[in-house]
Amino acid sequence: MREEINRLMDLQIIDRQLQELEQSLSSIAGRVDQLRDENQKNQTELDRLTEHDKEITAARKKAERELAEGEVRIRNKRMRLTLVRNDKELQALTHEIESLKETNQRLETELLTSMEGADVRTARIKELTEAIAKGRVDLAAAEKEIAAEVEELKSNIGKRRKAREKVAENVDAGLLSRYQMIFSRRAGVAVALAKGGTCQGCRMRLPPQLYNEIQKHLQIHFCPNCQRVLYYEEPAAEKASS
Ligand SMILES: [Zn+2]
Numbered sequence: 001m002r003e004e005i006n007r008l009m010d011l012q013i014i015d016r017q018l019q020e021l022e023q024s025l026s027s028i029a030g031r032v033d034q035l036r037d038e039n040q041k042n043q044t045e046l047d048r049l050t051e052h053d054k055e056i057t058a059a060r061k062k063a064e065r066e067l068a069e070g071e072v073r074i075r076n077k078r079m080r081l082t083l084v085r086n087d088k089e090l091q092a093l094t095h096e097i098e099s100l101k102e103t104n105q106r107l108e109t110e111l112l113t114s115m116e117g118a119d120v121r122t123a124r125i126k127e128l129t130e131a132i133a134k135g136r137v138d139l140a141a142a143e144k145e146i147a148a149e150v151e152e153l154k155s156n157i158g159k160r161r162k163a164r165e166k167v168a169e170n171v172d173a174g175l176l177s178r179y180q181m182i183f184s185r186r187a188g189v190a191v192a193l194a195k196g197g198t199c200q201g202c203r204m205r206l207p208p209q210l211y212n213e214i215q216k217h218l219q220i221h222f223c224p225n226c227q228r229v230l231y232y233e234e235p236a237a238e239k240a241s242s
Pocket of ligand 1: 202204
């Protein structure tokens with residue numbers, strides 16, 4: 001049984017290394033992902049603004065056309081003023097001119113407002129376009145920079161996984177899945193030393209009968225409190241190994 005525990009301890013060492021390697025890999029990849037996300041966000045905003053700008057420009061052109069048409073109509077009606085024959089006609093014509101003037105004033109205000117917004121938009125479009133260009137360069141540089149590191153990490157992870165498989169295939173399947181569960185729930189410590197009657201994983205005092213059994217290593221024992229696999233080391237052996 002001691003051998004089974006040794007295999008679990010080997011597994012625990014490999015699993016911790018794997019955990020560390022995978023964390024490094026994801027934190028390295030995270031930097032690139034962040035740059036990529038930022039670029040994507042800028043691109044989305046740029047697309048939206050460009051589309052909006054197109055719509056506003058079309059609306060402005062339409063307003064400009066209407067304004068010009070309105071001015072022509074006002075001019076025509078003013079010319080007709082010289083030809084009116086009675087008060088009623090004069091009143092009607094004056095009223096039409098006033099109404100056309102009001103419409104044109106409204107169009108002018110609209111045009112001015114849309115022009116004000118256009119400056120802000122144009123500036124932002126320029127800013128975004130530059131940020132995207134710079135972001136692309138940064139991203140390419142970051143990808144190139146981490147490529148070697150990522151390769152090495154992946155190769156190390158591959159090697160460790162193979163080593164893990166080799167150890168794991170000699171461990172009883174039930175024990176292996178129990179070990180894996182404890183490893184993930186107990187922060188990477190699934191196998192703990194029982195020393196001085198105490199579980200060194202959770203510091204709980206073990207029942208004396210259990211502690212005696214653990215020392216015999218006749219079967220696998222688990223801590224009643226933290227569920228870790230427990231093993232015992234002869235004080236002499238412990239001294240020699242440390
Ligand atoms: Zn414990």
